[in-house]
Amino acid sequence: MRAEATHFDQFPTVPQAAKRLGIGRRQLERAIEVGDLPVFQVGGWRRIRWSSAIQWIESRRVPVSHHAAARVEEVLARESSPP
16 A cells, blocks of 8 residues: 555545545534534645544444343344244
């Protein structure tokens, strides 16, 4: 892999980062507008440090309740057991 490709992977544009995160571009732009996610202006493109994008999306993680976790375990156990 070329060094340039690696550099751009670390600093994707807003649309690229949104696609990689699996969210809408507008949602990511709102995070930038309110100051939750810093960007760099490079020429005509706003770029995001990929590690910052990962930290931002991880901070949005919703804790799973004990009941929900137990239910998931039940379903997975049932699906993995022979018929």
